[in-house]
Amino acid sequence: MPHLSTYVGLADHSEKTLAESLRAVADGHAAEVDVFHTCHLLAGWSDEHRHLLAPVVARYGEDDVEEPERLHADGLAEVRSGPVGLLRDLQDLHVLATLVQTTWTVVAQGAQGLRDHELLQVATTSNAETTRQLTWLNTRMKAAAPQALIVDP
Amino acid sequence: MNDRIADIHGELTPHARGTVWPARVDLHLEDGLAEDDVDRWVQSACLLCSNGCGCDIAVKDGRMVGVRGRATDVVNHGRLGPKGLYGSTAWSRSSDRLTRPLVREGGRLVESDWDTAMGRVVEVSRRLLADKGPLSHGFYTSGQLFLEEYYTQAVIGKAGIGTPHMDGNTRLCTATSAAAFKESFGADGQPGSYTDIEHCDAIFLFGHNMAETQTVLWTRILDRTRGEDPPRIVCVDPRRTLVAREAEATGGVHLAPRVGTNMALMNGLTRELFVHGWVDEAWVDEHTIGVDDLRAVVEPYTPDHVADVCGLDADDLRRAARIFGESTAVLSTVLQGFYQSHQATAASVAVHNLHLLRGMIGRPGAGVLQMNGQPTAQNNRECGADGDFPGFRNWDNPRHVEELATAWNVDAMTIPHWAPPTHAMQIFRYVETGAIELLWISATNPAVSMPQSARIREVLSADTCFVVVQDLFLTETAELADVVLPAAGWGEKTGCFTNVNRTVHLSEKAVEPPGEARSDLDIFVAYADAMGFTDKDGNPLISWRTPQEAFDAWRAVTAGRPVDYTGLSYDTLRGPTGIPWPVNDEHPEGTDRLYADGVFPTDTDYCETYGHDLLTGGAVTESEHRALAPAGRAFLKAAPYTPPHEEPSEDYPLRYTTGRTAYQFHTRTKTGRSRSLDAAAPDAWVELSVPDAARLGIDEGDRVRVESPRGAIEVRARVGQVMEGAVFAPFHYGHYDPSGGTPDADHRLANELTMTVWDPVSKQPYFKTAACRVVKVRDGDGPAPAPTTTASAPATTQGRRSVPATSGGAPTSSRVLDETPDYPLDPSRDPGTPTATRRP
Incomplete structure (x- = not known):
């Protein structure tokens, strides 16, 4: 099952990238205190998903030699500044979280085909929380956008 | 002559369960005046806490000199607390009242006149609207103005300027009450009534030191706990308050969780209801959504685990849960110990969950009172000068926005509704970043009342923002303003306000304001006139001038909404008592208690919000909400406990x-x-x-x-x-x-x-x-x-x-009436009220 292990590896890796990026945005925009606290909270969820996935990784391996490099999204090593910068950073987080979500969707499909209950459970519960991460990002962007686009000094 | 400093609650009038609370008329007059010395009495209600006690203002020689409780009012049956007795009128003659507008000249505030002061406001406002548009304007108002003033300000902000940046200090005191109602029941609106006190056999006070914050309501409870067939009290508070002592005295429980751990406690109580089968399964099936998720989320919160997190005795938690589970009618009240603490909304929603699981809502004695911190906070939530839309309308529902646009005769695009109205903390952040350049503060003192006050002072002092403050006195906030407008206060103007349990009172003008001080309504109308705000046909946007006209405009936009004022008028409010909304053709005398039929305002097209994720605040979309098909069922929403944002450390233990x-x-x-x-x-x-x-x-x-x-x-x-x-x-x-x-x-x-x-x-x-x-x-x-x-x-x-x-x-008098007046809607009038029977 080389390709499932590729996707298990991608799930693990993309959650790690998302968690690191959420923390970078949290700390880089700490003056926006809701962003600071919520991004740290959401990063913890991604950590937990990886923790749940760990036994599956142990079973399938994370052998991703065949994986095309372009599947890996780079995280946000550093953040932008100011309100428009925040908007862009939230948008990048949304892209990363979308990658996580589609990965879990694909992994869940594979798990069903294999009748792997453990993996299906991990993929389903993680996917549900990824949805909540995306919802918050979307909510926050919608609230911030007009001010940032129109009157930001 | 009673010293109501020494004796906060006054003489008790104990009475049995299910009987009408006796009347006791409290009175205080200044300067040793007697009742006969008073020239006239002017109808009002007390403005010094959220309880909303009906009172009459004593006027002597054109001055307010004291207050007397109104025996016929359903809220207080004549009583007043120490703040109301001693604090209602003394301020009005203070020598330091603001009597003329002030403007900043060379770094100092100097006396000026209305033309100059309002001229400066209008000049800055016009320039900013031209250069940067409406998002350059922010309004931060109060929980102590009248509904006519909030509504006028809401229309100016939302349809005149078109800014989403409007909020009140209600954000600091009562926002969680509104939010919790919306999440559980679909819309704001207090389900319970003060009359539940007469019918319950247990009262849970969650983070609510009622003995100090609403002293008259607490007197009402003491009159039950000292009478026949008393309720047991359960108190959740880190301090050993008078409420905690009453819990001990009534055989209840005082739970003192570590500050910041309310959610763990609530999950523990909820789990006990499931474990012991104290759930009304049939009622839950018919009237709620989400019980399976709630059961799963609270499952890990065993009494021992909760005891560990909260620093409690596990048996105390079990005893408290048993009181909730085995009582026939529970009344819960909630205040700042939950609202201003970690996981505020989730913990307050959890109180609703307890009631919903037991089907204990909508009948005498079984109710919830999510309290307010201020006397008119409710009106700000209703009228939309805070983070809400008028009439409990949903900003995310285009049809609701269209209703307002039609009422105001403006283009719906004028009304900002791309996101919820900006909350106060974000408004101050926008001032800090320079995005908001005009901030108008009315009747509140954020320099003292907002968190991290050094930062707030810095924000208000910055050169980047033009700050307007209208108030009675040169407060710590007014000292930092660019323009200070002198306002008329309570008793110096007319208007209505609504208390915690939806009771609307009319407060009449008793005396003239000092000097050039004007009512907040007059100030807002003057600004709207000077700015030339018009509707689509070129007519003035604010078409009203008097409080009564403003009230009628407000009344019209409440039609068909949960907060229905259509059956109210100044005339009906001049009667013996305040009247609880909804008041309409269906309920011409008002409504003592909501949701008696177990139907909640959760329908997708009717609700005030589609809801939120309680941990993140992420918004539920319309289509997600519709897919749940709530159709009048209440939401059981759950959240796990998360630790507070700042925990004790070695440096700060x-x-x-x-x-x-x-x-x-x-x-x-x-x-x-x-x-x-x-x-x-x-x-x-x-x-x-x-x-x-x-x-x-x-x-x-x-x-x-x-x-x-x-x-x-x-x-x-x-x-x-x-x-x-x-x-x-x-x-x-x-x-x-x-x-x-x-x-x-x-x-x-x-x-x-x-x-x-x-x-x-x-x-x-x-x-x-x-x-x-x-x-x-x-x-x-x-x-x-x-x-x-x-x-x-x-x-x-x-x-x-x-x-x-x-x-x-100072001396006050207090007189227990031999004959208790007849209180409309009071279930105790009918001896057949089934207080002690369990819902089938």
């Missing part, structure tokens, strides 16, 4: 929490100007537990420095009854010093230490969870200035200093 005292209201703008109230609580203090004080070498009255990562205060210490590990500070005290010469005036502002952090759903700031350290500065020379008659009473194990009892209020 104690938990800092802030709160109130019975004798002061808000930042003391009115109560500080009453001699009786000021003398009872003249200066700030902090409370320490006996073991913490001993460890730190601190005695009663010693001067201590309390420090958090954000700031410090130096005040005197009360070795008191707060739980070990916690430090309590009253938040009322800024540098305003009515009697002069107060030693701590410049370093006693409790909010210097609090954090800038807020709830993800209600956006209410957390004033009750921060870490701090305490060090002794020097020996004291007397006891701390904290009252002894309240939760700040000294510890029972006396230190080396004795503390004299708090007393010395």
Whole structure:
């Protein structure tokens, strides 16, 4: 099952990238205190998903030699500044979280085909929380956008 | 002649369960005047807490000289509390009232006239609208104006300027109440009634020191606990308040969870209901959504686990849950201990969950009172000068926005509805970043009342923002303004306001305002006129001039909404009592209690919100909501406990929490100007537990420095009854010093230490969870200035200093009526009310 292990590896890796990026945005925009606290909270969820996935990784391996490099999204090593910068950073987080979500969707499909209950459970519960991460990002962007686009000094 | 400083609650009138609360008329007149000396009495309601007691204002020689409770009013049956008695009128004749507009010249505020002051406001406003558009404007209002004023301001902001940046200090006091209602029931609106007190057999007070914050309501409870067939009290509070003592006396429970752990406690109580089968399965099936998810989320919260997180005895938790589970009618009340603390909305929603699981809502005795902090906070939520839309409309529902656009005859695109209205903390952040350049503050004092006050002062002082303040006095906030507008206060203008349990009162003008002071309504209308705001046909947007016309405009937009005022008028409100909404053709005399039929305003097309994720605040979309098909069922929403944002550390080993005292209201703008109230609580203090004080070498009255990562205060210490590990500070005290010469005036502002952090759903700031350290500065020379008659009473194990009892209020009178008036809608009038029967 080389390709499932590729996707298990991608799930693990993309959650790690998302968690690191959420923390970078949290700390880089700490003056926006809701962003600071919520991004740290959401990063913890991604950590937990990886923790749940760990036994599956142990079973399938994370052998991703065949994986095309372009599947890996780079995280946000550093953040932008100011309100428009925040908007862009939230948008990048949304892209990363979308990658996580589609990965879990694909992994869940594979798990069903294999009748792997453990993996299906991990993929389903993680996917549900990824949805909540995306919802918050979307909510926050919608609230911030007009001010940032129109009157930001 | 009663000293209501010494005796906060006054003479009790105990009575049996299911019988009408007797009437007792309280009266206070200044300067030794007698009732016969009064020229006239003017109908009103008390504005010094959220209870909304009906009263008459005494007028003598054109001045307000005292108040008398209205025996026929359903809210208070004639009673008044110490703040209302002593604090209602004294401020009005203070020599330091603002009587002329002030403008800033060369860095100083100087007296001016209305044309100049309003001219400057309009000039800046016009320039900003032209250069930057409506998002350059922010409005921060109050919980103490009248509904006519909020509604007028809402229309100006939403349809005249078109800014989403409108909020009130209601964000600090009552936003969580509204948010919790919306999440559980689909719309704001108090389900219960004060009359539930007469019919319940258990009362749970969650983070609510009612004995100090709503003293008359607490008297109503004491009249039950001291009467026949009394209810048991359960108190959740880190301090041993009078409520906690009553819990002990009635065979209830005092739960003192660690500050910041309410959610763990609530999940533990909820789990006990499931485990012991105290769930009305049939009712839950028919009237709620989400029980399986709730059961799963609370499953890990065993009594032992909760005891560990909260620092409680697991058996106390079990006993409290059993009282909830086995009582026939439970009344719950909730206030700042939940609203201003970690996981505010989730914990307040959890109170609803307990009631929904037991089907205990909508019948006499079985109800919820999510309290308000201020007398007119409810109106701000209704009228939409805060973060809501008028008439509990949903900003995310285009049809609701269209209804407003039609009523105001403006293009719906004028009304900002791309996101929820901006909450107060974000408004101040936009001022800080320079995005908002005009901030208009009315009837509130954020320089003292907002968290992390050093930051707020900096924000208000910055050159980038033009700050307008309208108030009665030159408050700590007004001192920082560019223009100060003198406002008329309560009794100097006419308008309506609505209390915690939806009861609407008319407050009539009793006297003329001083000097050139104007009502807030007149000020807003003058601004709208000067700006030339018009509707689509070129007619003035604000077509009304008088309070009554404003009321009628408001009444019209409430048609068909849960908050239905259509059956109310100034005439009906001039009757014997305030009237609870909805008042319409279906309920011409008003409504004592909502949801008697178990149908909630959750329908997708009708609800005020589609809801939120309680942990993140992420918004549920319309299509997600519709897919749930709520159709009148209430939501059971769950959240796991998460630790507070700042936990004690080696450097800051104690938990800092802030709160109130019975004798002061808000930042003391009115109560500080009453001699009786000021003398009872003249200066700030902090409370320490006996073991913490001993460890730190601190005695009663010693001067201590309390420090958090954000700031410090130096005040005197009360070795008191707060739980070990916690430090309590009253938040009322800024540098305003009515009697002069107060030693701590410049370093006693409790909010210097609090954090800038807020709830993800209600956006209410957390004033009750921060870490701090305490060090002794020097020996004291007397006891701390904290009252002894309240939760700040000294510890029972006396230190080396004795503390004299708090007393010395001016004389008041109190008369229990032989014949209790007839109260409309009161279920106790009908002896057949089935108080003790369980819902089938």
